[in-house]
Amino acid sequence: DVKVTQSSRYLVKRTGEKVFLECVQDMDHENMFWYRQDPGLGLRLIYFSYDVKMKEKGDIPEGYSVSREKKERFSLILESASTNQTSMYLCASSFTTAWADEQYFGPGTRLTVT
Amino acid sequence: GQQVMQIPQYQHVQEGEDFTTYCNSSTTLSNIQWYKQRPGGHPVFLIQLVKSGEVKKQKRLTFQFGEAKKNSSLHITATQTTDVGTYFCAGPRQAGTALIFGKGTTLSVSS
Numbered sequence: 001d002v003k004v005t006q007s008s009r010y011l012v013k014r015t016g017e018k019v020f021l022e023c024v025q026d027m028d029h030e031n032m033f034w035y036r037q038d039p040g041l042g043l044r045l046i047y048f049s050y051d052v053k054m055k056e057k058g059d060i061p062e063g064y065s066v067s068r069e070k071k072e073r074f075s076l077i078l079e080s081a082s083t084n085q086t087s088m089y090l091c092a093s094s095f096t097t098a099w100a101d102e103q104y105f106g107p108g109t110r111l112t113v114t
Numbered sequence: 115g116q117q118v119m120q121i122p123q124y125q126h127v128q129e130g131e132d133f134t135t136y137c138n139s140s141t142t143l144s145n146i147q148w149y150k151q152r153p154g155g156h157p158v159f160l161i162q163l164v165k166s167g168e169v170k171k172q173k174r175l176t177f178q179f180g181e182a183k184k185n186s187s188l189h190i191t192a193t194q195t196t197d198v199g200t201y202f203c204a205g206p207r208q209a210g211t212a213l214i215f216g217k218g219t220t221l222s223v224s225s
Contacts, residue, residue: 031211040123042217043157043202050211058212090156100206100213102147105156 002027004106006091012112019078021109023091032074033092033103034058034066043090049074050097081113116141116208120216127223133190135219137203144206146179146186147213152199193223 007022025032033048035058045058047066055066063085067075074093078085088110092103117140127133137146145164149157161170163179163186170177174197176189190197200220204213 033212040217043215045212045214048210048212056210056212092157094211097211099144100211102159102162103149103157103204103213104159108156 002104004091004093004104006106006109008109009107010110012114013081014114015082017081019081021076021089023074023106024072025093026072029093029095030097031094032068034076035090035092036087037090038087046076083113086113087111116214118203118205118214118216120203120219122219123217124220127193129195129223129225130192133193133221135188135201137186137216139184139205141208142183147204148177148188149202149204150199151202157202195223195225197221198223
């Protein structure tokens with residue numbers, strides 16, 4: 001079974017802090033994704049990566065950056081956390097770069113910025 | 115820009131009633147995927163449809179892909195309390211291997 005793990009289930013940070021959210025997948029997947037999920041807004045893509053050190057902006061990249069130094073690990077960075085970044089953050093991975101394959105999601109990190 | 119829309123946003127049914135959620139894309143899709151997210155959980159892949167007019171069944175769930183490959187539906191026959199959750203459809207973005215998700219339909223079931 002594919003396993004996608006995220007570093008924290010719950011996180012509370014202060015405004016202005018730099019926040020790191022980590023995601024690890026154990027199935028040698030090519031693609032990794034970061035989403036945020038807010039009530040009524042569904043899943044919104046922040047960034048994705050199709051290879052090590054490669055990244056693509058999604059729909060809402062402002063205020064975020066990402067890092068993929070190793071194939072299995074994809075980090076989401078909030079450079080200076082703000083209260084409007086309070087949300088559920090979901091990481092996902094998929095196998096191939098040939099097409100938009102099914103995605104496997106991690107359990108999510110609920111981030112609260114105070 | 116590319117959009118995937120789902121209706122209804124919420125649906126409440128009595129246990130045993132049927133349920134349908136509809137998904138419409140602004141563009142033709144090469145495939146459509148469906149995911150289920152239980153309350154407090156994360157989205158889990160259910161199925162992928164690829165062919166025009168394709169119909170697939172998983173027990174009480176029936177998935178359909180429209181002839182024009184721009185719409186899809188998920189029908190649940192005789193809902194059970196275990197069907198509670200949010201159902202998302204998703205299609206490939208116009209470039210790359212990412213998906214664009216609909217906003218989901220949240221199903222609640224009372225016994």
